[in-house]
Amino acid sequence: MNKRTSEALKRFDASQGPRKLGSRDGKVLPGVRFMTWAEETGGGFSLLEHPIPPHTLAAPLHRHSREDEYSFVVEGRMGALLGDDIILAEAGELAFKPRDQWHAFWNPDPTPCRILEIISPGGFERFFDELPSLMSRPGFTPTDITKLGKLYGLEFKPESVPKLCADHGLNGTLLRLG
Numbered sequence: 001m002n003k004r005t006s007e008a009l010k011r012f013d014a015s016q017g018p019r020k021l022g023s024r025d026g027k028v029l030p031g032v033r034f035m036t037w038a039e040e041t042g043g044g045f046s047l048l049e050h051p052i053p054p055h056t057l058a059a060p061l062h063r064h065s066r067e068d069e070y071s072f073v074v075e076g077r078m079g080a081l082l083g084d085d086i087i088l089a090e091a092g093e094l095a096f097k098p099r100d101q102w103h104a105f106w107n108p109d110p111t112p113c114r115i116l117e118i119i120s121p122g123g124f125e126r127f128f129d130e131l132p133s134l135m136s137r138p139g140f141t142p143t144d145i146t147k148l149g150k151l152y153g154l155e156f157k158p159e160s161v162p163k164l165c166a167d168h169g170l171n172g173t174l175l176r177l178g
Helices: 003-008 125-135 142-151 158-168
Strands: 027-029 032-036 046-052 057-064 068-075 077-082 085-090 094-097 103-106 113-120 154-157
Touching (some): 032 125, 068 085, 077 094, 077 113, 103 158, 125 142, 142 154, 154 158
Antiparallel strands (some): 032 046, 046 113, 068 113
């Protein structure tokens, strides 16, 4: 997170009056809308929105060592590999991705999918904030994402992408985050 963004964030409390985040408010980068940062919740959680285009893999197989993720499907349908199990979550349903569990998720359908991602405790949202800058650097390689992930206690299995795409009828591309 850049210094300017970080300085503007502080914990929400009653002294600040009511707060409402509009449907287009928050910081928006490709593949993510930042709705609530860890600094605003006292570190308890962060909230992101991920629009996932049709037949798109949102992330290769990966696992977090520090946080749990809760994916609430707002629109469309989300497929997910959670450990050894495959689930399909419809609009209005919540999928739980606990820390230390290998997982991946995608949009299995020809229509858009949109999820709200609750990350607890907060802080991992900074990974998504740093990723576009990293990906735009000269000489960028996918290995750079693995290095960034390690800073956030995240492990990837990039070799999982072709099989996930083949097994679930995905278009072979990852969600564009940069």
